[in-house]
Amino acid sequence: MSLMKELTLQGLWKNNPGLVQLLGLCPLLGVTNTLTNALGLGVATLLVLLGSNMVVSLVRAHVPNEIRIPIFVMIIASFVTVIQLLMNAYTFGLYQSLGIFLPLIVTNCAIIGRAEAFASKNPLLPSAIDGLMMGLGFLLVLVALGAMREILGQGTLFDGAELLLGDWAKILRIEVFHSDNHFLLAMLPPGAFIGMGLLIALKNSIDQRQARKQAVAKGSITRARVTGAAQ
Amino acid sequence: MSFKIASSPHHHNQRSTAGLMKLVTLACIPGIALQAVFFGYGVLVQLVLAICTAWLAEAVMLWLRGKSILPRLTDHSALVTAVLLAISIPPYAPWWLVVIGTAFAIIFVKQLYGGLGNNLFNPAMAAYVLLLISFPVQMTQWLPPLPLQAVTLSPLDAVCAVFTQYSCSGFSITQLQQGIDGSTLATPLDTLRTDLAQGLTLTESYSKPVYQSIAGAGWLWVNLAYLAGGLFLVQQKIISWRIPTAVIVSLFLLSALGWLAAADANPSPLFHLFSGATMLAAFFIATDPVSASTTDKGRLYYGALIGALVFVIRTFGGYPDAFAFAVLLANMCVPLIDYYTRPRTYGHKAKGSTK
Incomplete structure (x- = not known):
């Protein structure tokens, strides 16, 4: 159980692929202009990551070390193809709006990174949990950034949710405030960079606050720091 | 004592x-x-x-x-x-x-x-x-x-x-x-851009009321006022004369070239100098002590770059005035300009001098 807890903590917070490892930034910045897009790509990435981690873990004993990367890429690519065909069939609107970023999941370093760093060295269950948690961590960052940009950019949430979830989801659309003028910067890539920077800053500041609290609770001795970053 | x-x-x-x-x-x-x-x-x-x-x-x-x-x-x-x-x-x-x-x-x-x-x-x-x-x-x-x-x-x-x-x-x-x-009026620079895009010649465009004086009604006076304010700053040695001069000279030269080559499609140099934000930008914005170049020679290059960019963006670009973009692009070049224009320090030989 403690393994589960540790993997969850790593995936969602301490080693979050979006906020800490800064992997897969291309789709992260490219498609998070609305919450629906972000959710769609996040779920696709999550499924690919889960599948690839499990398969890589299963075949890890049979893969020659020299050619492991091409094999991992083939496994990931098959999963991406499956997801892509599924989305093409069931969520065609979203498939079109995600465009090139869907096949590009193959090159998402977060996925190959987990295959190489974790799944190829661990048994099935931990690898599956790791894939799920890393995928969830990535999904959460995508969703946070997507929500932020959609609210700032057009004042709505879940605009176009029916593309992902079917017609009933039209009721999910929330209009936070009405504005005739879209704040284009939030919708454009520079807005994604700024938003991402803010999210990372927020995470770091929470971490720092936590560390300070713990230091106070422990009553640890503070020493003058001679190496590393100055305070 | x-x-x-x-x-x-x-x-x-x-x-x-x-x-x-x-x-x-x-x-x-x-x-x-x-x-x-x-x-x-x-x-x-x-x-x-x-x-x-x-x-x-x-x-x-x-x-x-x-x-x-x-x-x-x-x-x-x-x-x-x-x-x-x-x-x-x-x-x-x-x-x-x-x-x-x-x-x-x-x-x-x-x-x-x-x-x-x-x-x-x-x-x-x-x-x-x-x-x-x-x-x-x-x-x-x-x-x-x-x-x-x-x-x-x-x-x-x-x-x-x-x-x-x-x-x-x-x-x-x-x-x-x-x-x-x-009729709805835009700024002279904006009107000019639209008219030229529609295939009007400059003379046809100039017949509109928005161009009352050289650079469009009102704009000439506003620019002259900023010119006066800027000259006061130069006289007080608050800003260096180099950046504004370089901006104005380079914009003047390029627009004069365009004007001489095709006077029907390019506004006169005077229009460029006294319309839009030219004087405000040359004296107050380009001379920002933090983001501008800091060496004497570098300031000349920096100013000339801004002037050239303004002419290019005003003539070929998609936005009516160009100073904001020109200044930001030049800001990006500042570390490079500063690196290559470091002045000779006293006691050191100039690079390449044989003495």
């Missing part, structure tokens, strides 16, 4: 940052006054809004960064940023435009880079570009100059118009944008 025997390297004119910034603001006043006369009192409302936002944003950011607030707030650098942004945007732009712009300038462009002295980009111009890209419609709603205004606005009307987009007497901004002949 003091015997001052120190030579010039130790000489110091005892000017503080605050004093400097105050003089820069003072030198803007004639230009602002003429802008208020020709384009309406809206500019004053924008100034108040921008200054309040700038002070508030600066104070909050300093507090968050754990710095002492008052000394840094009273160096008046935030004030200058606010003033420069407020006079660059259309006088009757909605109130939230200037608030967003100023807050972005102070919070993102200045404080997140480490406060005064550490910003790579000119805060006011970065904010201007943000606004122009995000809200192109509001950023181009200039009203016709006073002689062409169908409705003259009182100061109270100006407040109403900025906050509600309707004057107190009930005219909407779109109505106010119309001239006496009922």
Whole structure:
């Protein structure tokens, strides 16, 4: 159980692929202009990551070390193809709006990174949990950034949710405030960079606050720091 | 009794940052006054809004960064940023435009880079570009100059118009944008661009009322006022003469070339120099001591680059005026320019000299 807890903590917070490892930034910045897009790509990435981690873990004993990367890429690519065909069939609107970023999941370093760093060295269950948690961590960052940009950019949430979830989801659309003028910067890539920077800053500041609290609770001795970053 | 025997390297004119910034603001006043006369009192409302936002944003950011607030707030650098942004945007732009712009300038462009002295980009111009890209419609709603205004606005009307987009007497901004002949008027630079794109020749375009004098009604006077303010700053040795001169000379030369080559498709050099934001940008914006080049030779290159970029963007680009983009692009080149134009230090030989 403690393994589960540790993997969850790593995936969602301490080693979050979006906020800490800064992997897969291309789709992260490219498609998070609305919450629906972000959710769609996040779920696709999550499924690919889960599948690839499990398969890589299963075949890890049979893969020659020299050619492991091409094999991992083939496994990931098959999963991406499956997801892509599924989305093409069931969520065609979203498939079109995600465009090139869907096949590009193959090159998402977060996925190959987990295959190489974790799944190829661990048994099935931990690898599956790791894939799920890393995928969830990535999904959460995508969703946070997507929500932020959609609210700032057009004042709505879940605009176009029916593309992902079917017609009933039209009721999910929330209009936070009405504005005739879209704040284009939030919708454009520079807005994604700024938003991402803010999210990372927020995470770091929470971490720092936590560390300070713990230091106070422990009553640890503070020493003058001679190496590393100055305070 | 003091015997001052120190030579010039130790000489110091005892000017503080605050004093400097105050003089820069003072030198803007004639230009602002003429802008208020020709384009309406809206500019004053924008100034108040921008200054309040700038002070508030600066104070909050300093507090968050754990710095002492008052000394840094009273160096008046935030004030200058606010003033420069407020006079660059259309006088009757909605109130939230200037608030967003100023807050972005102070919070993102200045404080997140480490406060005064550490910003790579000119805060006011970065904010201007943000606004122009995000809200192109509001950023181009200039009203016709006073002689062409169908409705003259009182100061109270100006407040109403900025906050509600309707004057107190009930005219909407779109109505106010119309001239006496009922056609909507843009700035001379904007009109010229549109007309040239539609295949009109320059002479045909010039017959429109928006060009009353050399550079368009009102604009000549506003530019002359900023020129005067700028010359005062040069005379006070607050800004170096090199950047403005280089900007103006390079813009003049390039536009003269274009004009001589095809006078029917390129406006005259005088139009380029006295329309739009030329004088304001050359003397007040390009000379920002933090983001501009710092070597004597570098300043000439920096200014010339801005002038050239302005001509290119005004002639071939998609936006009516070009100074904000030109200044930001030149800001990016500053580290390179500074690196290659390092002056020879006393006692060291010049590079490549055989003596």
